[in-house]
Amino acid sequence: MKLIGKEIFLAPLKQKDCHTLFKTTEYDPNTELDRPVEYTKEKADEWYEEIQKSQHKTHVRLGIFTSENEVVGDVAIQDIDNNNHSATLGLGIAKLSNRRKGIGYEAMLLIIDYAFNKLNINRLSAETSVINSSAINLLLKLNFKHEGVLRQAKYCHTHYYDIHIFGLLKEDIKKA
């Protein structure tokens, strides 16, 4: 499976891609609460195995690749609920130098289209901490609606942080 955009494409992650993403993921303390898990060969292999177990069952996780075939991030339809036709979305661009270049936006457009039109999903949701202005702006730009706040739902570095919930319906795309 391959979802092709203008600057990037989405495709299944191979084992070596999982190692690359684990090794190259950086952390922006201005927008992220949790530091990335430190790389070990075992943890990267475990992540790869975990992806295979649930792929096309409860999630669809794909790598984000440049036209030079370099893996720069991953995007996922998660928690697929076939009874309610709903799922959550996850996204990460590994290196800070690859962020703010339009990659996350394009990856989201591709995976949202796949979820609504190929998986018969009706509702996608995403949640992010209050400090993650990058994710909040990205979701708003994609026409997600702000649906609510889980007050003090995240405890990190001795502080509680609110978690914001965003939702996008299939019919929101038709209206946009």
Ligand SMILES: CC(C)(COP(=O)(O)OP(=O)(O)OC[C@H]1O[C@@H](n2cnc3c(N)ncnc32)[C@H](O)[C@@H]1OP(=O)(O)O)[C@@H](O)C(=O)NCCC(=O)NCCS
């Ligand atoms: C959130 C994240 C995925 C955004 O990906 P990205 O490739 O850097 O985003 P894009 O360059 O495609 O930006 C798309 C829009 O997102 C918003 N955005 C992205 N980075 C931003 C920043 N640093 N400050 C403010 N807005 C930002 C803007 O609205 C931007 O549109 P614009 O450039 O027209 O203003 C990236 O910062 C990341 O990987 N963060 C760590 C993981 C994470 O927070 N994941 C949560 C996803 S719900």
